[in-house]
Amino acid sequence: MAADDFFEGAEKLLEIWFGHQDGKVENGDLRKIPREKYENLLKAACCEVISYTSNDEIDAYVLSESSMFVTKRRFILKTCGTTTPIECIKLFLLYVNEFTGFDEVEDVFYSRKNFERPELQKDTYRNFKLEIQTLDIIFKGTGVVRCMCSSKTNDSWYLYALQPVKCFSNEKQSPDQTLEVLMTQLDPNIMQIFTKEQSANAIQATQNSGISELLPNMKIDDFLFDPCGYSMNGIGNEGQYMTIHITPQQEFSYVSFETNVPQSSYKELISKVLKTFQPEKCVLTLFTNEKSPSKANHKELKYLTQLGEWQQDTNKTCSLKNHDLTVSFYSKYPS
Numbered sequence: 539m540a541a542d543d544f545f546e547g548a549e550k551l552l553e554i555w556f557g558h559q560d561g562k563v564e565n566g567d568l569r570k571i572p573r574e575k576y577e578n579l580l581k582a583a584c585c586e587v588i589s590y591t592s593n594d595e596i597d598a599y600v601l602s603e604s605s606m607f608v609t610k611r612r613f614i615l616k617t618c619g620t621t622t623p624i625e626c627i628k629l630f631l632l633y634v635n636e637f638t639g640f641d642e643v644e645d646v647f648y649s650r651k652n653f654e655r656p657e658l659q660k661d662t663y664r665n666f667k668l669e670i671q672t673l674d675i676i677f678k679g680t681g682v683v684r685c686m687c688s689s690k691t692n693d694s695w696y697l698y699a700l701q702p703v704k705c706f707s708n709e710k711q712s713p714d715q716t717l718e719v720l721m722t723q724l725d726p727n728i729m730q731i732f733t734k735e736q737s738a739n740a741i742q743a744t745q746n747s748g749i750s751e752l753l754p755n756m757k758i759d760d761f762l763f764d765p766c767g768y769s770m771n772g773i774g775n776e777g778q779y780m781t782i783h784i785t786p787q788q789e790f791s792y793v794s795f796e797t798n799v800p801q802s803s804y805k806e807l808i809s810k811v812l813k814t815f816q817p818e819k820c821v822l823t824l825f826t827n828e829k830s831p832s833k834a835n836h837k838e839l840k841y842l843t844q845l846g847e848w849q850q851d852t853n854k855t856c857s858l859k860n861h862d863l864t865v866s867f868y869s870k871y872p873s
């Protein structure tokens with residue numbers, strides 16, 4: 539396939555948390571950084587804003603390549619294609635220093651699935667080792683690295699997590715959990731919904747696909763690309779978000795689902811997501827911190843060996859500074 543026809547759906551996901559050395563986190567706010575400064579950052583990452591929505595807790599941007607979310611002290615940049623998110627970090631840290639009142643990086647996570655066509659990425663992003671080296675230089679530290687591989691398919695998932703020396707005490711932590719479902723080889727009939735040929739607009743695609751039913755009661759900002767491709771952000775009044783991105787082309791179809799909505803069990807939500815998109819394969823990741831009402835879910839995921847038509851081939855759990863992490867690989871049975 540010609541490089542021109544290919545689109546890399548798999549995202550690079552960067553999440554940074556900020557704090558204050560004296561522990562007074564109420565003194566800072568990342569949303570004090572002006573909009574044009576965020577646009578500068580996105581230029582460095584090779585993408586731009588195409589839509590925006592917000593409430594009192596969270597600013598959500600749909601980007602030309604995926605999404606950005608900004609809350610009081612957490613920044614999330616999720617970008618696909620051949621974007622370069624690490625390139626915006628130094629400038630971002632300068633803006634944080636200038637505008638927000640924060641003076642400390644509390645946590646950094648940078649993760650991604652293996653790329654379909656790594657050779658088409660720009661320099662640093664062709665090999666996770668180079669991404670790690672670049673992040674270590676920027677954060678002047680040594681990150682913890684996790685590489686999880688499926689025992690059955692050639693899928694893998696990589697994480698860099700910076701563990702700053704100073705830890706925030708448990709009392710200052712707020713509940714935090716993030717679920718991601720990264721899906722490949724999707725049902726072509728379902729993917730057809732995310733084309734201009736089948737759907738007149740994004741609202742139609744959101745409704746007809748069942749996306750609107752996945753986590754109801756969210757304010758949805760969706761976008762249907764021409765001739766195909768789909769992105770959406772959903773936000774809730776308490777700072778909850780969900781985000782879905784779809785590359786529907788059959789030769790390299792990819793869908794990602796991510797949310798921070800807490801659940802006492804994620805089984806039903808994950809099943810709904812898989813039934814909605816019908817992937818052949820998927821990678822599940824779950825991060826929870828000590829305060830999260832979802833923290834018991836790692837055990838549940840471990841024993842979720844069968845999820846409808848999907849069978850788990852690999853499940854790994856590990857502990858990071860403030861979070862537990864589970865990564866599971868599933869494929870449709872029989873594959």
Ligand SMILES: C[S@+](CC[C@H](N)C(=O)[O-])C[C@H]1O[C@@H](n2cnc3c(N)ncnc32)[C@H](O)[C@@H]1O
Pocket residue numbers: 545546547548549601602603604617618619763764765766767768769782783784785786787792793794
């Ligand atoms: C931005 S969207 C969603 C990407 C996402 N990371 C995913 O999960 O696949 C990418 C899809 O939109 C299509 N697309 C159409 N116009 C585009 C544009 N101007 N920029 C980025 N993608 C575009 C791509 O071909 C691809 O199918």
